[in-house]
Amino acid sequence: MIENLKEISKDTLLQEVQKFADAKARFVTTVCSDLGDKLEVTYFFNYSPGMDMVALRMVVGKDEEVPSISGIYLTAVLSENEMFEQFGLKVKDMAIDFGGLMFLAKDSPVKPMVKDNAAGGKGGE
Amino acid sequence: MAPRTVAPFGPQHPVLPEPIQLKITYEDEKVVNVVPALGYGHRGIEKACEINDYPKNIHLCERICGICSCIHGISYCEVVERLWPMEIPPRAKYLRTIWSEMSRTHSHLLWLGLLADALGFESMFMQFWRIREKVLDLLEMTTGTRVTHSVSVVGGVRRDINDEQKKICIRTLQEVRKEAEALINVLATDPTVKARTVGKGVLTKEQAIMLGNNGPHLRASGVKEDCRMEGMQAYGELGFEPIVETDGDCYARTLVRARETLQAIDLQLEAFSKMPEGEIYVRPKGSPPANEAVFRSEQPRGECFYYAKGNGTRNLERLRVRTPTFANIPSLLVMLPGSELADVPVIVLSIDPCISCTER
Numbered sequence: 195m196i197e198n199l200k201e202i203s204k205d206t207l208l209q210e211v212q213k214f215a216d217a218k219a220r221f222v223t224t225v226c227s228d229l230g231d232k233l234e235v236t237y238f239f240n241y242s243p244g245m246d247m248v249a250l251r252m253v254v255g256k257d258e259e260v261p262s263i264s265g266i267y268l269t270a271v272l273s274e275n276e277m278f279e280q281f282g283l284k285v286k287d288m289a290i291d292f293g294g295l296m297f298l299a300k301d302s303p304v305k306p307m308v309k310d311n312a313a314g315g316k317g318g319e
Numbered sequence: 320m321a322p323r324t325v326a327p328f329g330p331q332h333p334v335l336p337e338p339i340q341l342k343i344t345y346e347d348e349k350v351v352n353v354v355p356a357l358g359y360g361h362r363g364i365e366k367a368c369e370i371n372d373y374p375k376n377i378h379l380c381e382r383i384c385g386i387c388s389c390i391h392g393i394s395y396c397e398v399v400e401r402l403w404p405m406e407i408p409p410r411a412k413y414l415r416t417i418w419s420e421m422s423r424t425h426s427h428l429l430w431l432g433l434l435a436d437a438l439g440f441e442s443m444f445m446q447f448w449r450i451r452e453k454v455l456d457l458l459e460m461t462t463g464t465r466v467t468h469s470v471s472v473v474g475g476v477r478r479d480i481n482d483e484q485k486k487i488c489i490r491t492l493q494e495v496r497k498e499a500e501a502l503i504n505v506l507a508t509d510p511t512v513k514a515r516t517v518g519k520g521v522l523t524k525e526q527a528i529m530l531g532n533n534g535p536h537l538r539a540s541g542v543k544e545d546c547r548m549e550g551m552q553a554y555g556e557l558g559f560e561p562i563v564e565t566d567g568d569c570y571a572r573t574l575v576r577a578r579e580t581l582q583a584i585d586l587q588l589e590a591f592s593k594m595p596e597g598e599i600y601v602r603p604k605g606s607p608p609a610n611e612a613v614f615r616s617e618q619p620r621g622e623c624f625y626y627a628k629g630n631g632t633r634n635l636e637r638l639r640v641r642t643p644t645f646a647n648i649p650s651l652l653v654m655l656p657g658s659e660l661a662d663v664p665v666i667v668l669s670i671d672p673c674i675s676c677t678e679r
Contacts, residue, residue: 195610195611195612196611196612196613215529218525218528218529219528220528220529220531220532220533220544221531222531222622222624222641222646223624223639223641223645223646225626225637225639226639227628227636227637228637236626238613238624240544242528242542242544243542243543243544244544244548245544245545245546245548245549245615247613247615267529267531268529268530268649268652268653269529269530269531269646269649269650270531271649272357272645272648272649273641273645280365290354292357295358296357296358297357297358297361297678298358298361299358306363306366307365307366
């Protein structure tokens with residue numbers, strides 16, 4: 195169970211993230227999960243100084259576009275690019291857009307973290 | 320206006336043990352823009368951790384990074400243990416703490432050597448790496464290997480440290496502390512080292528927080544944040560206090576890591592003196608339940624975030640690993656513009672970049 199988790203929608207994402215920035219909270223990371231027909235995106239923040247962590251979570255359709263928070267937290271740009279290339283999550287207005295080629299190459303598997311995209315066999319079996 | 324030039328920094332460069340490229344735009348000798356290029360070492364470990372059953376993932380996670388392999392293995396076990404949740408024996412907590420701090424000691428000694436090398440201080444580079452070998456020998460003696468230790472398992476640890484090994488560890492750590500302290504005193508007071516690091520790559524406290532920095536990189540900017548403050552493993556019983564500097568430059572980052580090297584040795588010695596007798600392993604009941612958990616460990620390079628989601632089977636539904644360097648790279652986009660081209664290697668090195676971790 196994740197403590198201090200708040201469910202939000204993509205429409206209120208920037209507004210909610212701005213509150214963390216106003217409170218001088220540190221952005222920790224995002225976690226994207228494939229739920230089948232939707233994607234679950236969780237944003238983690240840490241209140242500085244100290245180690246109190248809070249999270250925002252939204253569930254979006256696989257074809258939906260979500261706003262980038264990199265205009266507020268530049269450091270989120272790598273996480274957002276990773277979610278795009280690994281899960282296909284469309285993120286609008288990223289501060290740096292690697293075009294799906296941050297970690298992957300042109301001949302890499304497409305959206306490899308999506309559940310129905312096989313990664314090539316059962317490891318170790 | 321002088322013409323602007325774009326030059327690649329990396330992926331092969333003497334201060335980069337692992338490949339990353341920075342596309343640096345400069346005018347005269349001043350950096351004006353930086354864009355990172357990643358992807359030289361991506362291995363898809365998060366995906367592989369969904370395919371393998373959960374005990375096998377320990378070995379995968381340990382291979383995220385060679386330097387922090389021990390803490391990656393421990394972090395994976397800790398996050399999976401939180402899915403039940405389950406409690407591991409007190410002695411296992413102490414053993415995990417000791418091996419974590421041994422890893423920090425050898426990692427920081429490695430970095431101090433790399434810094435000396437980057438500054439052209441070759442004899443100091445060799446001295447730091449010489450004493451680092453003694454720590455690697457201790458890891459080999461107590462875990463069986465020097466790099467990927469495979470010593471942590473879900474439910475505790477796989478090996479114990481016996482009394483004879485404990486005596487050797489204490490004696491060797493005391494020697495290493497004495498030698499490291501002497502070297503650090505030279506490094507911290509050397510005029511050339513200061514000339515190359517003081518006032519370079521400065522980040523204020525506010526910048527460091529808003530850029531999501533973590534670890535020594537964050538603490539060098541005056542932010543008292545360290546995952547060990549949460550008291551996991553045995554840290555809550557060891558009187559741990561984070562080491563903080565306030566200047567936010569390359570010199571401050573050097574001092575934080577230097578002082579943490581000595582502190583890590585002190586923590587090991589204290590842990591050895593307080594370690595209780597008893598079991599080192601409890602068998603997990605069944606498969607990880609359908610639940611989700613987060614665990615943050617303090618690796619040598621900073622906060623490492625593990626997220627696990629179970630589904631009641633032996634395979635995890637999702638494992639997410641956000642490593643310290645992944646969060647520290649964006650700070651280069653702020654620190655490097657405006658700096659002298661000659662200072663780029665030291666500023667890049669000052670975040671202690673681990674690209675193997677970053678790309679997983």
